[in-house]
Amino acid sequence: LDAYVVTWKDRASDFVEAIHLVEASLFEPDQKKVKTLLEKAIDVVLEGTQDHMIHYARSLQNPIRTLHMLGIVLPILGMVMLPMIGAFMGEMIKPSYLIVFYNIFLPIIVFILAKHIVSTRPAGASSTDISTYMKTKAKPKLPPALLSIGVALIGLVPISLYTLQIYLSPDWKIFIFDDLAFYMSLGAIASVGFAAAMYYWYSTKQIIEWKRRTEKINDEFSSAIFQLGSRISEDVPAELAFAEVAEGTKGTEVSKFFAIVDDNLKRLGLGLKEAIFNKKTGAILAFPSSVIYSIMQLFIEGVKKSPQIVAETLLTLSRYLKNVHRVIERLKDLLADTIANMQMQASFFAPLVAGIVVSLSVLITKVLLNLSEQMAKITTGEMPGTAEGMGMMALIKPENIMPSALFQLIIGVYVIQVVIILSYLLSNIINGADDIECRWTTAKNLFTAVAIYVVVVAVLSFAFSQIALTVTAFG
Numbered sequence: 001l002d003a004y005v006v007t008w009k010d011r012a013s014d015f016v017e018a019i020h021l022v023e024a025s026l027f028e029p030d031q032k033k034v035k036t037l038l039e040k041a042i043d044v045v046l047e048g049t050q051d052h053m054i055h056y057a058r059s060l061q062n063p064i065r066t067l068h069m070l071g072i073v074l075p076i077l078g079m080v081m082l083p084m085i086g087a088f089m090g091e092m093i094k095p096s097y098l099i100v101f102y103n104i105f106l107p108i109i110v111f112i113l114a115k116h117i118v119s120t121r122p123a124g125a126s127s128t129d130i131s132t133y134m135k136t137k138a139k140p141k142l143p144p145a146l147l148s149i150g151v152a153l154i155g156l157v158p159i160s161l162y163t164l165q166i167y168l169s170p171d172w173k174i175f176i177f178d179d180l181a182f183y184m185s186l187g188a189i190a191s192v193g194f195a196a197a198m199y200y201w202y203s204t205k206q207i208i209e210w211k212r213r214t215e216k217i218n219d220e221f222s223s224a225i226f227q228l229g230s231r232i233s234e235d236v237p238a239e240l241a242f243a244e245v246a247e248g249t250k251g252t253e254v255s256k257f258f259a260i261v262d263d264n265l266k267r268l269g270l271g272l273k274e275a276i277f278n279k280k281t282g283a284i285l286a287f288p289s290s291v292i293y294s295i296m297q298l299f300i301e302g303v304k305k306s307p308q309i310v311a312e313t314l315l316t317l318s319r320y321l322k323n324v325h326r327v328i329e330r331l332k333d334l335l336a337d338t339i340a341n342m343q344m345q346a347s348f349f350a351p352l353v354a355g356i357v358v359s360l361s362v363l364i365t366k367v368l369l370n371l372s373e374q375m376a377k378i379t380t381g382e383m384p385g386t387a388e389g390m391g392m393m394a395l396i397k398p399e400n401i402m403p404s405a406l407f408q409l410i411i412g413v414y415v416i417q418v419v420i421i422l423s424y425l426l427s428n429i430i431n432g433a434d435d436i437e438c439r440w441t442t443a444k445n446l447f448t449a450v451a452i453y454v455v456v457v458a459v460l461s462f463a464f465s466q467i468a469l470t471v472t473a474f475g
Contacts, residue, residue, distance in 0.1 A: 001019055001022075001023060002023075004019075005019045005020075012048065012052075012122075013048070014044050014045060014047070014048020014049070014051075014052075015045060015048065017044050017048075018041040018042075018044045018045045018048075019041075021037050021038070021040055021041040021044065022037075022038065022041050024037055025037040025038050025041075035312070035316075038316070039316065039319075042316075042319070042320050042323065043323075046323050046324065046327050049122070049327055050327050050330055050331070052122035053122060053330075053331045053334060053335075054334055055122075056120065056121055056122055057331075057334040057335050057338065059120070060117070060335075060338050060429070061338070063113070063116070063117045064117070064338060064341070064342065066113065067110065067113050067114060067117070067425070068345060070109065070110060070113065071106070071110040071113075071418055071421070071422075072345060072349070072350050072353070072418065075102065075106060075414070076353050076354055076357050079354070079357045079358075079361070079411060080357055080360060080361075095402060095406055095410070098402075098407075098410050099410055102410050102411070102413075102414045103410060103413050103414055103417065106414070107414070107417040107418070107421065110418065110421050111421050111424075114421050114422075114424060114425040117425060117429075118424075118425060118428040118429070121428065121429065121432065142202075144198075144199050144202045144203035145199060147198060147199070147202050148195045148196065148198050148199035148202075149195070151191070151194060151195040151198050152191050152192055152195035154191065155187050155188065155190060155191025156188060156191050156192075159184045159185075159187055159188050159191070162180075162181075162184050163184070179465065181403070181405045182362065182403075182404045182405045182408060182461065183458070184405070185405035185406070185408050185409045185412075186408060186412070186454060186457055186458060188409065188412075189408070189409065189412030189413070189415075189416070189450070189453070189454065190450060190454045192413075192416065193412075193415075193416050193446060193449075193450030193453075193454075194446075194447070194450055196416065196420075196446055197442075197443050197446035197447045197450065198443075200439045200440070200442045200443035200446065201440075201443035201444075201447070203439060204436050204439040204440045204443065207436050208436060208437075208440045211436060213253065214287075214288075214289045216253060217253045217254050217257075217287060217289060217292070218289060218291045218292070218321070219325055220249070220252045220253060220254040221254050221289075221291065221292060221295070221321065222317075222318045222321035222322045222325065223249070223318070223322075224245055224249050224252075224254045224255075224257075224258065225295060225314045225317060225318045225321075226314070226315060226318035226319075227244075227245045227248050227249065228241055228242070228245045228258075228314055229310075229311045229312070229313070229314030229315040229318060230311075230315070231244050231245065232307050232310055232311040232314070233307075233308070233311035233312075233315070235307070238272060238299075238303055238307070238310065239265050239272060242258045242261045242262045242265065243258075243262040243266075245258045246258035246259040246261075246262055254287075256286070256287075257283050257286070257287050257292065258283075260283035260286060261275045261276055261283045264276075264278070264281055264282070264283065268281060272300065272303060273300050276296050276300070277296070277300075284296065291321075295314075295317055298313055298317070299313070299314065302314075332430070335429060335430065338429065339426065339429065339430060342422060342425065342426045342429075343426060343445075345422055346418075346419050346422035346423055346426060346445045346449065347419070347444070347445045347448040347449050347452075348448070348449075348452060350415060350418050350419060350422070350449065351415050351419070351448075351449040351450070351452040351453035351456070352452055352453075352456055354411055354412075354414070354415045354453060355452065355453045355454075355455075355456030355457045355460065356456060356460060357411065358404075358407065358408050358411050358412075358457050358461070359456070359457055359460030359461045359463075359464050360464065361404060361407050361408075362404045362461045362464050362465060362468075363464035363465070363467060363468050365402070365403075365404050365407075366404075366464075366465055366468035367468045370468060404461075408457065412453065415449065415450075415453055416446070416449075416450070419442075419445050419446055419449045419450075420442055420446070422445070423438070423441045423442040423445045423446070424438055424442065426441055426445075427440075427441040427442070
């Protein structure tokens with residue numbers, strides 16, 4: 001242990017101190033002092049975890065602001081002027097440049113920043129172990145990737161056929177500025193976004209339901225083992241104590257565990273260990289929780305020594321679990337503001353603002369195209385009017401204006417990427433390195449964000465298109 005804790009000296013001094021307290025308890029002859037030392041070790045670890053998270057929560061503000069500015073505000077502000085800049089400086093700004101910047105370079109930078117923020121998170125209370133679930137439950141009948149691809153193809157197949165038709169047309173450059181091409185591109189983003197969300201949702205739906213049930217049972221288990229320890233300390237045999245606890249916790253999920261153990265003891269005549277861990281009828285089979293499994297193993301070992309030892313063990317473990325739950329709730333309170341802001345950015349703010357910007361680009365593009373067309377008619381005499389004062393408009397080069405459909409595709413893909421990155425960051429701040437929670441958070445945020453983005457773009461683009469016709473209409 002001394003050699004091991006040296007590796008933790010600089011990272012978690014509270015953990016090192018707790019190990020030293022455990023070592024000291026081994027050489028203490030007074031059992032009351034032994035108990036005091038071990039309880040002190042528990043307090044040191046929990047208080048240290050809470051202190052580390054308090055400092056982390058306070059230090060999150062500046063990195064989160066930087067991520068917000070770099071990943072959302074500045075890119076979106078730059079998007080507003082892109083259609084105008086492209087109309088006047090089309091030779092310098094190519095669509096390929098925007099794709100590289102918005103869909104490759106910028107997401108990588110934002111992800112690296114998010115990864116750095118996650119890496120500074122101190123160790124906290126462990127998440128629910130899902131390894132037992134993965135061993136006991138069958139995989140989904142339909143692979144998540146196959147379902148996701150099917151959802152994507154429903155939208156992408158007709159869009160691809162329409163795109164091919166445009167490309168084969170001799171006047172394809174005219175068609176790419178049509179409203180239909182724009183809404184087709186929006187449909188492509190909806191297909192990809194909802195397909196990704198469906199993948200994350202379907203791959204975690206069953207697991208997350210089991211995980212939530214297990215977390216609830218674990219929370220109830222601390223009170224249940226306190227009752228079990230109390231009964232045994234009152235000289236009630238361990239075999240009879242399970243029936244009393246089952247009755248005392250009636251109405252909760254965890255009461256079923258004690259009821260199954262009691263039934264195995266009385267009806268099947270199994271021993272205490274077999275009643276809990278039997279591979280066919282053991283109570284642990286219906287409650288594949290690593291917390292319950294570990295505590296029951298300690299319980300069985302304690303029973304072998306004395307009722308007093310097992311009672312003290314259960315009471316100490318109950319106190320520990322309650323304190324862990326208290327620390328977790330405290331950490332959530334500390335991070336509440338940060339979590340709320342990030343949740344708003346990922347599911348609402350980013351798609352809403354990006355949708356407004358794309359709609360504005362539609363307005364600008366249509367105004368520029370209409371003015372360019374009318375200017376050409378005036379200069380050729382097809383339309384009554386004068387070309388005086390149109391010198392500025394002569395700088396507009398319609399062939400260099402980026403189609404709204406292409407612009408929307410670039411921004412739509414970026415929105416999906418940013419939502420995934422922000423969801424990864426949000427989940428890791430709350431839950432630590434928990435892949436299931438990360439997938440579940442990403443699924444929820446993607447469904448909401450893609451829906452908001454698609455609706456905002458569709459409604460505002462239609463409205464702005466009508467405005468563009470009015471603004472550029474000559475009497």
